Amino acid sequence: MxxxxxxxxxxxxxxxxxxxxxxxxxxxxxxxxxxxxxxxxxxxxxxxxxxxxxxxxxxxxxxxxxxxxxxxxxxxxxxxxxxxxxxxxxxxxxxxxxxxxxxxxxxxxxxxxxxxxxxxxxxxxxxxxxxxxxxxxxxxxxxxxxxxxxxxxxxxxxxxxxxxxxxxxxxxxxxxxxxxxxxxxxxxxxxxxxxxxxxxxxxxxxxxxxxxxxxxxxxxxxxxxxxxxxxxxxVLQAREVSKDVHNWLDSRFRxxxxxxxKTSAKGFLKPPHVDDMTPLLLRMQKDFAGMRHALADLLDYHRRYAQDSGDSFYLVRGFCSAGEKLLKNDPLWARELAHEAARWQPSDHHTWSLLARALEAEGDWRRAEAVYWNARRRFPHIAHSHTQLGHALLLHDQADLGETVFRQATRLFPDNPVTWSELGHSLRVTGRYKLAVDVYQEAQQMGFNDNPIIANALADILVNLNDLPRAEAALRWAEYIMPDDDKNQHTLRKIQRRFSQAQNGTPTPPRKLHLPNETIEGDLRNLADITGSDLSHAIPLGKARLLRWQGVDGLAKARAELKTLNNGSAKLVEEGLLLSAEQGWQAAWSYFEGCWENYAGDGVLRVHHLRAQHRAGSTVDWSREKKQYPDLLPVIVTEENNRPPHYQFKLPASELSEDQKQQLWFSDLAGEEQTSLRDWAEEDFLTARQVA
The missing domain is CATH 1.25.40 (Serine Threonine Protein Phosphatase 5, Tetratricopeptide repeat)
Structure with missing residues (x-):
């Protein structure tokens, strides 16, 4: 039937x-x-x-x-x-x-x-x-x-x-x-x-x-x-774990x-050793072609170990070390290693740095620029992600934008001398010598008087200006504080020669900025396995935020960047924040109110919606977001209490996760009295969590 x-x-x-x-x-x-x-x-x-x-x-x-x-x-x-x-x-x-x-x-x-x-x-x-x-x-x-x-x-x-x-x-x-x-x-x-x-x-x-x-x-x-x-x-014989995890494990299985x-266990899978990689890379500097096959074999061993054990620690470390040495002679190979390392450990900022530089060395500026911007958005707590982006923009005929990146970096990382030296460098190589002098002198007043890079740069730029009395004083100070290492001493000797030539009336012209080749244009979709998208959005999103912080002059440019984007929650966030700068938080709240449900599971978009509501003067209930999105708690607590949470981790800095490093960076920056720094910290922190 x-x-x-x-x-x-x-x-x-x-x-x-x-x-x-x-x-x-x-x-x-x-x-x-x-x-x-x-x-x-x-x-x-x-x-x-x-x-x-x-x-x-x-x-x-x-x-x-x-x-x-x-x-x-x-x-x-x-x-x-x-x-x-x-x-x-x-x-x-x-x-x-x-x-x-x-x-x-x-x-x-x-x-x-x-x-x-x-x-x-x-x-x-x-x-x-x-x-x-x-x-x-x-x-x-x-x-x-x-x-x-x-x-x-x-x-x-x-x-x-x-x-x-x-x-x-x-x-x-x-x-x-x-x-x-x-x-x-x-x-x-x-x-x-x-x-x-x-x-x-x-x-x-x-x-x-x-x-x-x-x-x-x-x-x-x-x-x-x-x-x-x-x-x-x-497993532990290959790589140990933290004391807490070890104790938990001991409570079940001794x-x-x-x-x-402590003898090798019967089934012990021997991991690669750093002593195998280091001497090989040193020999490659003298005989690249001859050692190529040996390096390929060692990298294959890293792959087999990672696949058999699930432990990518040695692969990521080894691939990044090898990639650094390959950048000059074989950027394609370096890029492939960086990409593979990022696939294993997408939260490791070294892999993204190497990937961007390898793409740039290949001449693939389109993808390199996208990766540089993505790294800046994903790792805002790392000064190098800012200075590396700024330096790349400077080299690729975007000096004004690069300068803006550096100026923001000096505010986000005022205690980092590299941000100041890079800002001064960007002004120096674009011919704005007096502005560069101001930056270097401000850096010395900030406590970097003994920094050899800044001391050398100040002396060199005063030679460029033909201000020989001040150049001589700066040079004497540089000679006094200069460490006895080859790199700094070599730079100092070049400045001394330029100073002597200027004294003799035969000054040498300043070195010009050489723009790198942009010979290929790779497919951004080929990075989707490590980013989840084609990264086409990374550049306009990054530029829009940077331009917005320039004030009134940058708002129209920021909106033009956002118009090039396809739909996405990150675009909605930036459009709402741009409205807050143009028309105030009430307008931003109204905007978020009308669009947040398009991506109702996106915690970052939800927090921006409630943040705008709070800033507009309305009462906010954060209870659901606190429970659902614990990784966003630093911003939620800061908005709720008008001060950031205080974090203390009983771990060495080298053992902290990227999340923990971001939390410490956020707590320090958001705790500053300047409202703009707190806003930067909150927005960058939320972006980092959204990109990750």
Whole structure:
């Protein structure tokens, strides 16, 4: 006897045959009745509604549906809850049905999908990114997602994402040919330890969530206490963990051993050693071609170790060291190493610095400029990301903008002599000698009187001005304080020769700025695996913010930059802030009020909305944002209490995470009496969290 099919089911199935994409959209968004399956979740309903013969058509429709929505805001006719539900159900459908092409499409762009979906997750029950992670965990056919799993784990929250990433490590094939992992994967143990480190750096001293995951895995992989202890010791022998994580681990499986017992464990996977890389790089300086093959072999060993262990620490360090030495002779190779290192550790600012310089050395200024701006937006707490951008702009015929970057850097990092010397340098090489003298003298008054770079530069520029009495005094001071190292002494000797020539009436002309080649223009989409987007937005967004801070003269230019951008939450943020500068906070609040739901899951956009409301004089309830977005608490607390939180971390500076360094930088800068510095700190901090 055939089951009775409701009229609603028949209508939907007819629509599917006529227009599969429209029918699928109607099912996911609730725009069309599914008859007897109306009470079921759309994914389960589609399992019942689609026959095996319908799967190819459903597969093509689902991929098209995702392609049409990718990088777009919420559709106008949906609410945030309805759209979040639709996205979740889309990925649940991909998981439940054999939609092979759509799964492969997702596997090819995990970072892009994660960045896009992050703007629509509302809570743990409406979390499209979590639904995607489940699909990826079950669909993976090689080890290409190892980067993704470790990145999710290092973030440390939400816990649901971490659990999905640990599942991904459990189900990840043993090799890139898809072989099944029959034992306990080393990468899973390293991932578990990385999660522990993330909890420690978030301030967790007890580690209860971590211990729960350890207990769960102990049940999944039933082994004796000694076996678990041995497996963890194998991983720890390659690279230790913090004291807190070690103690948590000891409370479950004893991993601490006596000094006399510290012999290599049976399954110990030997990591690369810095002593292998350093002498090889030194020999390459004399025989680049001859040592090329040896370096390639050593880098391959780094790759194999990272893939087999899940530990990218040595790879990132080794690839960055090698890339620095390759910049001159083989910038393409340096760029490839930097890109790979950034894929493993996107939160490491050294990888982005190397990537930008390698692209620039190749002559690919279009992509280099985008990476420089992206690094400035992602790592605002690092002075080098500012000065490096400014220097690059100076070299590529954007001297005015470079000067603005440097001037802002001297305010954000007044205690850093490099920001002052770079500002002076930018003025000097563009012929504005008197302004440069003012900057160098101000720097000396700020406490950098003994800085050799500033002392040399001041003497040199006074020679350029032919102000020989002052040049002689500056030169004598430079000679007095100059350290006895080759680089500074070489510069000093050149200035001494120029001074003598000027005294003799035969001055040498100042060295001119040589503009580098811009010979190629690479595809920004090729960086999407480490950024989640094509970075086309990074340059206008960065310029718009910088121009806005120039005051009235820069506002029109800032708006012109924003007009070149496609839709996105970052654009909405900058447009709202630009309105605050043009018309006041009431106008900005009204603007955010009308657009924040387009990306209702974007915590940064939500905080900017409430920040504008608060600045406009209205009462704000921050409770939801405090709970949902703990990584944005520094700004929320500052707005709420009118002063930044005070942070103290009982860790050496070298062991602090980038998040912790940003928190310390923010607390210091936002605590300044100048309102503009607090605003800079808040906006830069929020941008960094949005870009990450």
């Amino acid at each position: 055939n089951a009775v099919i409701s009229p609603g089911v028949e209508r939907w199935q007819r629509r599917f045959q006529e227009d599969a994409l429209m029918a699928l959209d109607a099912a996911l968004t609730g725009r069309m009745s599914l008859g007897q399956y109306d009470r079921a979740r759309p994914a389960e309903a589609l399992v019942q509604l689609l026959s095996p013969a319908d799967i190819p058509k459903a597969d093509a429709a689902m991929q098209t549906w995702l392609e049409q929505h990718l990088d777009q805001p919420m559709p106008d006719d949906l609410s945030p809850k309805r759209y979040a539900d639709a996205l979740v159900e889309a990925f649940r459908t991909i998981h439940l049905l054999p939609l092979a092409n759509t799964r492969n499409w997702c596997l090819q762009r995990p970072m892009e999908l994660r960045v896009w979906l992050r703007g629509f997750g509302l809570d743990s029950s409406r979390d499209p990114e979590a639904a995607l992670l489940i699909v990826l965990a079950h669909a993976q056919t090689n080890r290409s997602l190892l980067f993704t799993w470790m990145d999710v784990i290092r973030r440390g929250r939400p816990i649901e994402h971490v659990r999905h990433a640990l599942l991904g490590l459990r189900k990840m094939p043993a090799d890139d040919n898809g072989a099944v992992e029959h034992g306990l994967p080393r990468a899973l143990l390293r991932g578990l330890l990385e999660y522990g480190e993330a909890l420690v750096k978030s301030g967790d001293k007890k580690g209860q969530p971590w211990l729960e995951e350890v207990d769960f895995l102990a049940a999944v992989y039933p082994m004796s206490q000694d076996s678990w202890s041995r497996r963890f010791r194998e 991993v601490t051993v006596n000094k006399q017992d």
